[in-house]
Amino acid sequence: MLSKSILKSLFNLVCSLFVLFNITNSYGQHTTYGQFWNEIQFNQSISKKWSTEIDLGTTHSSTETSSNLFEKTIQRSVRGWVHHYFSPRWKLSAFTAYYSNKDVPEIGQFESPEWRFALQGIYYFHKTGYTLSTRSRAEFRHMRNQDGDYENVFRYRQQIKYIQPINSKVLREGVIYGVASDEIYLKSGTKVTGESFFDRNRFNIGAGYLLTDNIQIELTYANEYLPRNQGNQIMNAASLNISFNNLLRNIKKKIVDNIHNKHQEED
Template structure:
């Protein structure tokens, strides 16, 4: 109980000091298909807006393949296209940037009673109009089921993470992303989630933060229907 109270207080303090700017929206649709108990494929679509469900300025389309050594350790390779628009409006050209990306990822899970703790390490190779660069990301994610001991259909859960973005060119600390929200596992296939995202960029040309309402739909088509339904928070 003390651990749960501490986590909630940390989340509330983070929200309290977050920037008070116009709220944007961030929509995510993620689908995962288990080919076997070890191999999975996924695809994901995202769209982001500068104001509340208006002035959509960004989208991404990506997919990949993962391999699980066991329930607590997995590898993934992915690729995707990322487009950012410069003008006000909904996907109004010209593009501010277009990007092709490949990444490699390692995910490790820990459990503290019913609390699931995820450590995600990612290395990215990025090709843009400004050339090639590398980026490295680390995300600490915590997921806590409320009305069940495990993440099974009918479970309401809390989810929070913080992620740092580093690159090989100065300034090396590029971005911080914080999320806090809740989700509901509707069926063995379908999970919905909503929450708050604060993203702050530290690069000299794009310094500043943005707040978003994030809405996610996650679909999991499992090879083994008896396993726990841990939502696939790809991002």
């Protein structure tokens, strides 16, 4: 019962924020889109210092003629990570990803397959009762433009993020937490993504809940501002992320434990 009421409250909060910002932005001289982002993460620890991760993502969007968040599926992605926990404060990562971009407003609403490679570092300011972190990421994007040619785009991202557990001092099973972040994007100028140096700003706020120590749900509202040559754009997005830690290992352990317990009962 606790988890259902929590998830319902989180959903109502994000929807309220989404409607508020959508109404506010609709009066500006911008093109505003409503979107729904969904990502499922599978994390697997290898040792105390190393882990891997696979992310599966989907983006749905409204259009200029329809306000339905699910009017079009504009992007699907798969991303593979390697993480190295260099110290208690530093986490270093790298990923390779493939993005199937179709009808994406920010790049001109044409099909643009993309390979993406990135290096990333996160520095944690560990504090009692909350966590503050800053993330730096360098992305190398190989994208197809409207003429069918591939272009290389370099993008730098800098984020600051705040996490506040609500019903505990640490993140563990049964804990609700609030999360807020802001991130700026800077990029090289190309035909496929536009010539502007400033790519966008993304503000994110919401909450999460740890169903178990290994399963986590996070529901947030994201607001993106994108300056573009054809006219500035604003994205209002509801974002749902689900994370599984050591899923296959935990399933295997549960099966082995069940078999062991069954044998004990038979004996």
